[in-house]
Amino acid sequence: MPEGDTVWRTAARLDEAMRGVTLTRAELRWGALIDADLRGAATLGVVSRGKHLLHRLSTGVTLHSHLRMEGQWRVERAGDLTAAQAGNHQVRALLVTDSWAALGLRLGMLDLVSTDREGDLVGHLGPDVLGPDWDAEVAAARIAASGVSIGQALLDQRNLAGVGTMYAAECLFVERVHPWLPTLDLTGQQIRAVVTRVHGMLDRGRRGAIQSTTGDLRVGERTFVHARSGRACRRCGGEVRLAMIGVAPQDRTMFYCPTCQGGLGPTDDGRPQRPLGAGPRRSAYRGSSGR
Numbered sequence: 436m437p438e439g440d441t442v443w444r445t446a447a448r449l450d451e452a453m454r455g456v457t458l459t460r461a462e463l464r465w466g467a468l469i470d471a472d473l474r475g476a477a478t479l480g481v482v483s484r485g486k487h488l489l490h491r492l493s494t495g496v497t498l499h500s501h502l503r504m505e506g507q508w509r510v511e512r513a514g515d516l517t518a519a520q521a522g523n524h525q526v527r528a529l530l531v532t533d534s535w536a537a538l539g540l541r542l543g544m545l546d547l548v549s550t551d552r553e554g555d556l557v558g559h560l561g562p563d564v565l566g567p568d569w570d571a572e573v574a575a576a577r578i579a580a581s582g583v584s585i586g587q588a589l590l591d592q593r594n595l596a597g598v599g600t601m602y603a604a605e606c607l608f609v610e611r612v613h614p615w616l617p618t619l620d621l622t623g624q625q626i627r628a629v630v631t632r633v634h635g636m637l638d639r640g641r642r643g644a645i646q647s648t649t650g651d652l653r654v655g656e657r658t659f660v661h662a663r664s665g666r667a668c669r670r671c672g673g674e675v676r677l678a679m680i681g682v683a684p685q686d687r688t689m690f691y692c693p694t695c696q697g698g699l700g701p702t703d704d705g706r707p708q709r710p711l712g713a714g715p716r717r718s719a720y721r722g723s724s725g726r
Contacts, residue, residue: 439597503543
């Protein structure tokens with residue numbers, strides 16, 4: 436699932452292309468929304484809220500979307516839009532102006548609500564790591580009070596919005612924190628350090644098209660532990676491992692180094708793990724990180 440920095444860049448691209456411009460064509464291919472007519476409405480702005488996108492229109496409505504695992508918004512020049520592109524069965528939303536066309540492909544959620552009721556969809560979210568409402572102290576307090584593992588707490592969008600499995604694993608590795616350690620066993624200083632670290636990672640991530648926590652943009656070198664199970668830890672040389680964290684069916688994947696981060700996770704059976712992409716492996720990799 437795209438993380439907060441990717442969603443932030445998507446919102447920025449849509450906003451740049453469509454702000455202040457009237458829709459000449461608009462199709463929402465999603466249940467009852469298929470009858471919605473947005474033609475003639477102008478875009479007031481497009482913003483991200485955690486992993487959610489809010490496209491605000493001059494008619495007082497907001498088009499809300501969530502990419503989930505495989506969704507994306509593509510922006511093409513309107514003059515280059517082909518009938519095949521517009522008719523693609525994966526397109527869930529098509530918004531066209533005189534200059535640009537925005538295609539929402541494989542979207543996981545699509546809603547049309549009054550702008551003054553956006554809170555019905557995103558009001559449950561914690562401070563947005565990349566938003567104007569970011570408040571590190573509030574996020575740290577919510578994590579501390581959650582009572583679950585620190586890894587699970589980071590992925591709970593009610594505590595802070597925008598963190599997914601990659602950034603959760605990477606920040607915990609850098610801070611040498613065991614992902615399954617209960618937040619009640621961490622000091623306030625440790626939790627604040629994790630929150631500060633993940634905010635810094637996402638903030639840097641939104642500034643470039645390629646996510647990298649290591650600073651190295653080469654394929655296979657961009658992360659410390661994420662997607663590196665079965666490979667050598669960059670810090671100690673031990674084996675990076677993958678295990679599930681959280682409660683099914685909302686559990687997620689967590690990559691970590693047992694040597695650097697305090698031992699095997701409680702859901703890790705310790706069996707050898709093949710590097711991802713090297714053949715059959717013990718458990719399926721799920722990159723989802725909640726809503």
